[in-house]
Amino acid sequence: xxxxxxxxxxxxxxxxxxxxxxxxxxxxxxxxxxxxxxxxxxxxxxxxxxxxxxxxxxxxxxxxxxxxxxxxxxxxxxxxxxxxxxxxxxxxxxxxxxxxxxxxxxxxxxxxxxxxxxxxxxxxxxxxxxxxxxxxxxxxxxxxxxxx
Amino acid sequence: xxxxxxxxxxxxxxxxxxxxxxxxxxxxxxxxxxxxxxxxxxxxxxxxxxxxxxxxxxxxxxxxxxxxxxxxxxxxxxxxxxxxxxxxxxxxxxxxxxxxxxxxxxxxxxxxxxxxxxxxxxxxxxxxxxxxxxxxxxxxxxxxxxxxxxxxxxxxxxxxxxxx
Numbered sequence: 001x002x003x004x005x006x007x008x009x010x011x012x013x014x015x016x017x018x019x020x021x022x023x024x025x026x027x028x029x030x031x032x033x034x035x036x037x038x039x040x041x042x043x044x045x046x047x048x049x050x051x052x053x054x055x056x057x058x059x060x061x062x063x064x065x066x067x068x069x070x071x072x073x074x075x076x077x078x079x080x081x082x083x084x085x086x087x088x089x090x091x092x093x094x095x096x097x098x099x100x101x102x103x104x105x106x107x108x109x110x111x112x113x114x115x116x117x118x119x120x121x122x123x124x125x126x127x128x129x130x131x132x133x134x135x136x137x138x139x140x141x142x143x144x145x146x147x148x
Numbered sequence: 149x150x151x152x153x154x155x156x157x158x159x160x161x162x163x164x165x166x167x168x169x170x171x172x173x174x175x176x177x178x179x180x181x182x183x184x185x186x187x188x189x190x191x192x193x194x195x196x197x198x199x200x201x202x203x204x205x206x207x208x209x210x211x212x213x214x215x216x217x218x219x220x221x222x223x224x225x226x227x228x229x230x231x232x233x234x235x236x237x238x239x240x241x242x243x244x245x246x247x248x249x250x251x252x253x254x255x256x257x258x259x260x261x262x263x264x265x266x267x268x269x270x271x272x273x274x275x276x277x278x279x280x281x282x283x284x285x286x287x288x289x290x291x292x293x294x295x296x297x298x299x300x301x302x303x304x305x306x307x308x309x310x311x312x
Contacts, residue, residue, distance in 0.1 A: 019204075021204065027202070027204075030201075030202040031202045031203065032163075033158065033163070033198075033202070034198045034199045034201070034202035034233065035199060035202070035232045035233045035236065036158075036161050036163075036233050036236035036237050037232070037233075037235075037236055037245075038163040038164075038165055039165055039246070039248060039249070039250060040165065040166070040248045040249075041248070041249060041250075041251065047248065047249075051249055051311070053284055053309070053311075054283040054284045054285070055282050055283040055284050056283075065232075065252065066251075066252035066253070066254070066255065067229065067232040067252060067255065068203065070229055070232070070255055071203040071205070071227065071229035071232065072203065074227065074228050074229040075203060075204075075205045075227065075229070077228075078205075078207065078227065078228065079207075082207075082209070085220075087259075088228050088259060089258065089259050090256065090257065090258045090259065091255075091256065091257060092254070092255070092256030093254050093255050093256070094253065094254040095252060095253055095254055095255075
């Protein structure tokens with residue numbers, strides 16, 4: 001593990017693009033199998049066609065799991081932090097719009113604040129996930145702990 | 149299901165969420181604060197690696213034990229989002245998370261320790277609160293994940309929109 005950064009090196013406002021994924025039906029199905037969430041929302045077009053929510057909204061097609069998007073957000077944090085003596089400690093998300101097969105989604109991270117507590121050094125990060133139309137599909141608040 | 153820690157495999161899991169769907173609690177039946185039935189799950193490197201592959205995360209910390217031993221983690225770990233699978237693997241088939249049409253609206257997890265192959269994870273799961281907003285019904289979930297040493301590895305909340 002090289003190129004370690006330290007807490008002092010990271011400026012508030014630092015931002016970068018993270019994981020970018022072309023979402024497919026096959027990927028959603030594989031996630032359903034691997035995460036044991038086989039809800040028909042993720043594979044059954046007939047169920048989607050007949051499902052209308054109380055507020056009148058419908059999905060266009062089967063949707064990706066919210067937790068699949070969550071996993072891409074966490075992966076962006078671990079890809080960034082683990083090689084550099086940091087740990088992903090918390091992520092709070094809102095899944096704002098559905099992710100559909102055929103979408104390309106990308107995670108973006110911005111360091112919004114820094115805080116030293118009695119025993120730790122923390123980066124407060126804001127995450128956004130956008131699709132190819134520029135729509136925000138998910139937002140998140142993360143905490144990264146920097147070990148040096 | 150036995151409380152002994154035999155390794156969990158996908159063959160143990162019933163993927164048919166329509167089966168016995170009518171037996172699951174609807175929004176009216178959910179009792180905030182009541183802990184629901186769950187069962188311990190011993191996770192294998194195979195299950196962890198299948199999950200990692202499904203999200204395209206080929207980090208050698210999940211796959212290469214010799215490499216992982218040389219890192220500060222001292223051995224294989226799992227992606228911190230692995231708790232997604234414990235929500236289902238540790239709960240029973242009549243748990244309301246499996247109701248067809250359940251939509252995940254948001255999730256927050258605090259990660260205290262990595263989950264490692266061979267760990268036996270126990271989930272304390274409950275509905276914590278119920279909400280009606282813009283005509284839709286929602287449940288707030290509260291989940292605490294412990295390992296075989298009774299150490300909390302992850303804790304957090306989620307909220308789902310309920311189909312009924």
